[in-house]
Amino acid sequence: MAEPDIYNSVLANRLVGNPDGAAALEITIQGPEFNILEDCLISITGGDLSPSLGTKLLPAWECLSVEKGQVLSFGKRNRGARAYLSIAGGFKADQALGSQSTDLQAKIGGHRGRSLRKGDLLFRDRSSSGNQVFIKRKLLPEAQWEYGNPFVLRVMLGPQTSCFLPGTVEEFRRQEYVVTPNSNRMGYRLKGPRLEASPSEIISDPVPLGAVQVLPNGQLVLLMAEHQTVGGYPKIAVLISADVPRAAQLCIGDRVRFEAVSLERAQQLLRAQEEKILRCVIEA
Amino acid sequence: MPRRYVANGDRMLLVEFPEEISKEINLQVHDLASVLATKNVPGVIEWIPSYRTLGIVYDPLQASFQQVIDSLDQIEDLGGHIQASRSRRIEIPVAYGGEMGPDLDFVAQHNQLSTEEVIRLHTANEYLVYLVGFTPGFPYLGGMATRIATPRLAEPRPRVPAGSVAIGGNQTGVYPIESPGGWRIIGGTPLKLFDLDRESPFLLKAGDSVRFRSITLEEFQSFDPLTRFARS
Numbered sequence: 001m002a003e004p005d006i007y008n009s010v011l012a013n014r015l016v017g018n019p020d021g022a023a024a025l026e027i028t029i030q031g032p033e034f035n036i037l038e039d040c041l042i043s044i045t046g047g048d049l050s051p052s053l054g055t056k057l058l059p060a061w062e063c064l065s066v067e068k069g070q071v072l073s074f075g076k077r078n079r080g081a082r083a084y085l086s087i088a089g090g091f092k093a094d095q096a097l098g099s100q101s102t103d104l105q106a107k108i109g110g111h112r113g114r115s116l117r118k119g120d121l122l123f124r125d126r127s128s129s130g131n132q133v134f135i136k137r138k139l140l141p142e143a144q145w146e147y148g149n150p151f152v153l154r155v156m157l158g159p160q161t162s163c164f165l166p167g168t169v170e171e172f173r174r175q176e177y178v179v180t181p182n183s184n185r186m187g188y189r190l191k192g193p194r195l196e197a198s199p200s201e202i203i204s205d206p207v208p209l210g211a212v213q214v215l216p217n218g219q220l221v222l223l224m225a226e227h228q229t230v231g232g233y234p235k236i237a238v239l240i241s242a243d244v245p246r247a248a249q250l251c252i253g254d255r256v257r258f259e260a261v262s263l264e265r266a267q268q269l270l271r272a273q274e275e276k277i278l279r280c281v282i283e284a
Numbered sequence: 285m286p287r288r289y290v291a292n293g294d295r296m297l298l299v300e301f302p303e304e305i306s307k308e309i310n311l312q313v314h315d316l317a318s319v320l321a322t323k324n325v326p327g328v329i330e331w332i333p334s335y336r337t338l339g340i341v342y343d344p345l346q347a348s349f350q351q352v353i354d355s356l357d358q359i360e361d362l363g364g365h366i367q368a369s370r371s372r373r374i375e376i377p378v379a380y381g382g383e384m385g386p387d388l389d390f391v392a393q394h395n396q397l398s399t400e401e402v403i404r405l406h407t408a409n410e411y412l413v414y415l416v417g418f419t420p421g422f423p424y425l426g427g428m429a430t431r432i433a434t435p436r437l438a439e440p441r442p443r444v445p446a447g448s449v450a451i452g453g454n455q456t457g458v459y460p461i462e463s464p465g466g467w468r469i470i471g472g473t474p475l476k477l478f479d480l481d482r483e484s485p486f487l488l489k490a491g492d493s494v495r496f497r498s499i500t501l502e503e504f505q506s507f508d509p510l511t512r513f514a515r516s
Contacts, residue, residue, distance in 0.1 A: 096480055105419060106481055110418075159290045204417075205335070207343070228418045238293030240294050240296075263291050266294035
């Protein structure tokens, strides 16, 4: 799956009874307006972009029924960057290389491999096993997202530990970084004190989601959902899976700090997050 | 061959072979990948072969780092698994210089060669596809003449057109889709390296042998999209 905020896209799907991988919409910062052409069940999770139905603000984190003729829109961004909109049955989307996710660079998946435009028609994917019976689910508040600024993002140090002096790693853990405008779904450029890597390039090797690369100019790139598969810049750390969804909610100008944890702790935190979702999605 | 296991975050395990670019080491990486493809290793989702490292993505909710290592330690018999698929030879026609290759002059100047000499050297060698990655279908090619090696741009271009043939340090490659890129662009190919409408979307696979052939701009423009699989 290629949603940067997998936590909230999975939640949006579970709230309407979809399988985790059903196609949902990612709405970034500025939301669209939808004319609803058929009664359906929806859910909205993630960043708070003031979703409303007509003039009425909609609650997030729960299954809602909307009717033909109503207008669903998004407005002011209150917190976070990305909201997820799911529909019972899932959205109909293009399949490409085993995924329905949109890759904007390769122009594949989703809706013709691109962002939505005015006038696009979206359909429910009737073939998927949606919530046929009317069961409204909601999420307990304890599993709704916590935001903070500066964000503390937890990482595992490495894998290129030999490229960095202990003092450089110390500096990385102590300093604060700012998300620059030169950021997109591929990665965020972070501005902060210059870090030195030696050598500054490695033999290109696999890069995971959440990798923190150090560029030759000493600045950082945090790789997100549309990241490349291999890269030649040394990685000083990798975001833990449990915190990737939080990074997905960063906006330009937000500040971040990094806190190092062990592999065991990282996997423990991911397990705890999964258990929390299982426990907290309840029938309304 | 010695290998080392390293965590690359909490859901990718790196199998690292000796730190150099060589055919023998790269073969080990692809052999291990091809063995994984025939086995059902619990928790393993996918893998990314690179020069000397295989990145194995696993689901930590299904298998721990150590459990994946234990499974990998049971795979010992390597060698020769993918020899057969290493025999494809593919020719890539390239219109060098001009608007398609804005950096050809720089590459020539940097190496104190004429542009003709750069083209001759670039088309003279046979290249090995060490890996395919970065963007869908991007081939990392080894075997380029060091006489045309050129450092990357200090600041990558935000947009490199699809089909651009480029040099990055001692490597050469082809941009399959429009993407950002810091390599020196010396030409363009009419071949599509990535095309979802094809039965096999990727023109090149790791292990393929590649040769470049110089074509004119007219030949480029008259290239028949139906016969663009110019295989030898």
